[in-house]
Amino acid sequence: MLAVAEAQARLLALAEPLPIETVLLAEAAGRFAASAVAARRTQPAADLSAMDGYAIRFADLPGPWRVVGESAAGAGLDRAIGAGEAARIFTGAPLPAGADTILIQEETSRDGDRVSLTGDAPARQGLFVRPKGSDFTDDAPLIAPGARLTPARIALAAIGGHGCLAVRRRPCVTILATGDELVEPGAPTAGVMLPSSNGPMLAAMLGDAADVTLHAIVRDDLDALAQAITEAAAHADILVTIGGASVGDHDLVRPALSRAGAELDFWRVAMRPGKPLMAGRLGGTTVLGLPGNPVSAFVTATLFLRPLVAHLAGAADPLPTTHYLPIADTLPANGERAAYLRARIADGALHVLPDQDSASLSTLAAADALVIRPPHAPALPAAASAAFLPLA
16 A cells, blocks of 8 residues: 555656646636746836825924825826925825825814824824835736635736736546446435435535536446546546445456556555545546545545646645644544544644544534544644644
């Protein structure tokens, strides 16, 4: 069995990031910058007021001043401010020449063209002024290659002069569930038939990070499964199979992949849940075989499928970020496989849930964290720091 980190590295090495395309800013959310984004302008483009009030010369305090004009956002005053003069100014408006400080309106009173200080004077020269270039200057780096395009970074690109950005093409993912016991969600479940929950779960986990296709359920028939794999892989960057990944008589995914011409890179990872995980290539498609138990599918998708999608989409750091919090109760020593325990975060601590069965979806739905227990980790006392992955 491979260690989790080695299996992740080998999976990501199977495929290169997808080709680059250019999209409008409104279509870039959640994607990754394919190249460095630099400013095309200086921000602010001039000294601007950060408050409504009056632009003055600091040397003229404590006033009073004669108001000689007005400066509004997008339309500055066309003359300089001289000694004893002030300009009415609004938030975001350019500072008139000669002025160096803003007197906020709450600290003043005005009578005609005369304004007087009635409250606290500005404590220093330049107060409430946003200097030219204080955010960034022309050609300054704004977004690094491979950075996720968050709403804030999209706003940064927009104010930096960009209307579109270069990103990697969104991965096409086909999810193919197998098993004679499965029926489509919402269909009648006679006897021991089981609604197929993993496909919708994985599609929801990927969200808009990929273009997802849910393949029809494939029965436990080697020929039918090999044909379905061949056809699905022809139209996908990533083919995800669910179930049939272990060693039972009805676990046919591995022989079906072989019959379809796939080359497996690894099978079985030292983790719990999720040991029977497989990965390989079929033509130009990366194949990821997930176990059928829903919690196993969820955990392996968190550690392998989502990072693979992010890698193809151009992420600089596709692997999930580990966080740390105190553990609420003592955890026993761990065995030879890394363990991922469903937990709740409450009162600033991680509370491991009692039912860790890999088929218990109710426990998974109640969890908002996966506590990570490394292989052969000793017992962890209550209040000790524990590593975890947050769950959305």
